[in-house]
Amino acid sequence: xxxxxxxxxxxxxxxxxxxxxxxxxxxxxxxxxxPLTRGHTLVIPKERKAFLHELSDEAGxxxxxxxxxxxxxxxxxxxxEHYNVxxxxxxxxxxxxxHVHFHIIPRxxxxxxxxxxxxxxxxxxxxxxxxxxxxxESSSS
Numbered sequence: 001x002x003x004x005x006x007x008x009x010x011x012x013x014x015x016x017x018x019x020x021x022x023x024x025x026x027x028x029x030x031x032x033x034x035p036l037t038r039g040h041t042l043v044i045p046k047e048r049k050a051f052l053h054e055l056s057d058e059a060g061x062x063x064x065x066x067x068x069x070x071x072x073x074x075x076x077x078x079x080x081e082h083y084n085v086x087x088x089x090x091x092x093x094x095x096x097x098x099h100v101h102f103h104i105i106p107r108x109x110x111x112x113x114x115x116x117x118x119x120x121x122x123x124x125x126x127x128x129x130x131x132x133x134x135x136x137e138s139s140s141s
Contacts, residue, residue, distance in 0.1 A: 006048075006097050006098055006099040007097055008042075008044050008097055008099040008101060009048055009099060011028070011030070012028060012044075012046060012048075018030035018031070018033075019031040021041055021070060021073070022043075022066060022069070022070055022073075024062070024066065025046070025062075026045060026046055026047070026058065026059055026062030026063075027043060027044070027045060027046065027062050027063060027066040028043075028044050028046060029041055029042065029043040029044070029066065029070050030042055032103065036105050036111070036112055036113055037078075037080075037105060037106045037107070037108055037111045037112045038078055038106065038108075039074045039077060039078035039080065039104075039106045040103065040104070040105050040106065041070060041074050041103070041104040042101050042102070042103060042104075043063065043066060043067055043070055043101065043102040043104065044099060044100065044101045044102075045059040045060075045062065045063055045100055046059075047059040047100075048099060049099070049100055050095075050098040050099060050100070051089045051090065051098075051100065052087060052089055052100055053089070054100075055100060063100075063102065067085065067102060067104075070104060071083060071085065071104050074104050074106060075106070078106045078108075080106035080107060080108050082106075082107040082112075083104055083105055083106045083107055083112070084103070084104075084105045084107060084112065084113040084115075085102055085103065085104055085105075086102065086103040086105060086113060087100070087101070087102045087103070
């Protein structure tokens, strides 16, 4: 990561144009300029954070309210029945722009996001769930 503004910060600042789809006080959505399929849309918070876990609850809630509405509009406009919603955190997780963003990627036939999935096993489910609950409880107080 660098200290220079991301392309999304430059879009928010009006330095770079975009094909806007949706905007409110907390969220901006626009078409991806390098789409995997027609209608590939980005949804970003106006809060400038690199990773999802860094967002305020308010910014996260605004994204949660906007994503279903935008997904419905993308489906209607493109005629796609299926789509992926993708959000990456960190370079090893394939994040290329270090500003939180969600991709809505229509899936049409074989076009769209291709992913492999190699499921493992949940051997320590109870202890892991307890540890996550503990962190949730300590972060809310």
